[in-house]
Amino acid sequence: MxxxxxxxxxxxxxxxxxxxxxxxxxxxxxxxxxxxxxxxxxxxxxxxxxxxxxxxxxxxxxxxxxxxxxxxxxxxxxxxxxxxxxxxxxxxxxxxxxxxxxxxxxxxxxxxxxxxxxxxxxxxxxxxxxxxxxxxxxxxxxxxxxxxxxxxxxxxxxxxxxxxxxxxxxxxxxxxxxxxxxxxxxxxxxxxxxxxxxxxxxxxxxxxxxxxxxxxxxxxLETPDSFNLETKTVRLNSGYDMPIVGLGTYSLSDEECYQSVLVLLENGGRLIDTAYMYHNEAAVGRAVRDSGIPREEIFVTTKIYPTQFDDPRQAIEEALVKLDIEYIDLMLLHHPGTGDVEAYKVMEQYVADGKIKSIGLSNWYIEELEEFLPQISITPAVVQNEIHPYYQETDVIPYIQKLGIVVESWYPLGGRGHTKELLTNEVISSIADAHGVSSAQVILRWDIQNGVIVMPGSSNPEHIKENLDIFGFELTDDEMEQIKVLNRDEKHDWY
Missing domain, CATH: 3.40.50.360 (Flavodoxin domain)
Incomplete structure (x- = not known):
């Protein structure tokens, strides 16, 4: 820290x-x-x-x-x-x-x-x-x-x-x-x-x-982007605490999403990631309301898609209605597109109104950030990008963190169609055996020790529980280095 x-x-x-x-x-x-x-x-x-x-x-x-x-x-x-x-x-x-x-x-x-x-x-x-x-x-x-x-x-x-x-x-x-x-x-x-x-x-x-x-x-005293492994949170530059391990809901149908969020919350998880394009915001909101857990203990992220940038106010209101959880903890622009600056400025207005607590970006890299940041007022609290051992963003992550912005990983386990290859990697499997944990837990712990929030997606209750259980061991400097050299700069999605 x-x-x-x-x-x-x-x-x-x-x-x-x-x-x-x-x-x-x-x-x-x-x-x-x-x-x-x-x-x-x-x-x-x-x-x-x-x-x-x-x-x-x-x-x-x-x-x-x-x-x-x-x-x-x-x-x-x-x-x-x-x-x-x-x-x-x-x-x-x-x-x-x-x-x-x-x-x-x-x-x-x-x-x-x-x-x-x-x-x-x-x-x-x-x-x-x-x-x-x-x-x-x-x-x-x-x-x-x-x-x-x-x-x-x-x-x-x-x-x-x-x-x-x-x-x-x-x-x-x-x-x-x-x-x-x-x-x-x-x-x-x-x-x-x-x-x-x-x-x-x-x-x-x-x-x-x-x-x-x-x-x-x-x-x-800690910087806002320092991970607190006791509370399992990070203080964002917006002043709010964000859990550092959560659940991604991409591709989960309504009922799958609802049940998965409940499993997460029942087992101590508090971070949920959804988006307009996932078509499951309503299911996330229903699970949050039905969980019996105080709203202020749960952190929900959603995103505006570029096709919504022409009317961001309507997009935000639609998300608030679908979620129906009083406010949005973190709203991101899903990726760059025409009208992104104007859409972000509307999100800034909703921050001032208290309907959104923190705002940020997804799939923004150095060149995009250098062009975007001078045009806005509120520094993004979070930038969410594809990050995993085969795509480590060794230049991008330090650049973002130096700005006082927290980095979050989607596809931390490599993404659908690539997860098996990553989980069976000999280096990662060997480290997992040494600690008596799974390969997935090793990868998620590697991200956390690099100061990166993780939100692995799953509808399997056992996997959801396992993904939350990454605080009982610590990777050595040598093990961190072993994973570092696995980098291929191999992106698994087009964003």
Whole structure:
């Protein structure tokens, strides 16, 4: 698992020890920074008796690889400020306070009224000072209090004022009684192209003494695309957790599909993949409803086919009606086609409305992604491609994962007509014998250890159960390498 501490904390913790008590501020100036929805207004920087700008030119700290860390925060009562200070004490870096040009009211109820109005208006309050040389910061902690159940709009002004592409963004917040709400998702949406890490939230009344809680969070902080083998999930860049093993329903008839989904759910599986072109969305939805398992514990993926791109809104509504499960956890464009960008933008609107939780792509490769991604607002949470030991996508998978997008495999066992050849491969069979498992389990475990979600298709109850049981053993580095050399770049479908 990729831990945040392994990326940047190791180097800057040492710096933080030497910097305790020496709070450094992010470099600031009065230059105007203009964005489409909000702006940072120029103001005069107050001078000290020496005539130098107050906290104007603090030396930024960097880790051993030269990566600089910024802890930016917006605070009303001081709770979020204190939390930011505790984070700085533990990781080092520079503090920067986000301030609005027009101060908010002192009265708490008045603030909430204003916050609610700003959310209704989708306002972007004007800010005072910008961060100088923001491009030099690689890791940005962003803190705020929860206002009216979400991120203060001033924080969105700040986030939209800079390019966070390829930067690491880590949200943290204080709250009264509502928890973090959807604020982490709001932050993620405001920084397309950034790598998002798990956020931290705590009651404002506990912020002052939160050192241990913050340290525990930092110690266990993971990138969204890190697999958690205990919960058997991965945190998507959308902020939602997705199971890493599931069931593909391609070619399953209604009754086969219904029974297979029930078997999956009865045996602990929670990920189901369907599509418009599979003609079994209604069967999937019926099984989910009949399972007796809380809806929020189940993750359902469906897809829009290119023939639907001319009217994506109708396609989405049709999927919602057929599934009849309140919302769609993940919706993908099935593969590239005319009108795919416009169709994706409609999916983005449904994310904003809460009817779709996460969106992504299927059968997109490097060239297609390079053309597609600059035209959209929400970074895909998942890219689903054909991946198996004979077609390993050794260039594509790292490219996608570097973007903070989770990779998912369809045809993980080679696909119909090719499965037998793969399962009887001598190398894979030998590894299976060594672990006392099946060849299918070895292949699925190989995918998981490569950071790839798997959704093998089957209507056989025993196979469905077996495919879920891949967490009781681990492949060695040598075994992973043995499977790696089996690659033939042999694609088994036309996508």
């Amino acid at each position: 990729k831990k945040l501490i392994g990326i940047f904390l190791t180097g800057i913790l040492a710096l933080g020890l030497t910097a305790c008590g020496n709070s450094s501020s992010a470099m600031q100036n009065s230059a105007e920074s203009q964005t489409e929805k909000g702006k940072i207004a120029p103001v005069e920087i107050p001078e000290q008796e020496t005539g130098q700008p107050e906290n104007g030119y603090a030396q930024a700290e960097a880790d051993s690889e030269g990566n600089k860390t910024l802890i930016a925060y917006f605070s009303r009562s001081g709770n979020t400020k204190r939390l930011a200070e505790i984070i700085q004490e533990q990781v080092g870096g520079d503090l920067f306070e986000i301030k609005t040009s027009a101060p908010y009211p002192e009265d708490y109820d008045s603030i909430l009224d204003q916050a609610r109005q700003e959310q209704r208006d989708n306002a972007r309050p004007e800010l005072t000072l910008p961060v100088e040389n923001m491009e030099d910061y690689q890791t940005i902690f962003i803190g705020y209090p929860i206002w009216w159940g979400n991120t203060p709009m001033a924080v969105l002004t700040f986030l939209e004022s800079y390019d966070f592409t390829d930067k690491t963004v880590v949200p943290f917040c204080t709250y009264g009684s509502s928890g973090a709400g959807s604020s982490f998702q709001s932050v993620s949406d405001a920084v397309p192209g950034a790598v998002m890490f798990d956020g931290f939230s705590i009651s404002g009344s506990q912020a002052e003494e939160s050192q241990n809680d913050v340290q525990s969070w930092l110690d266990n």
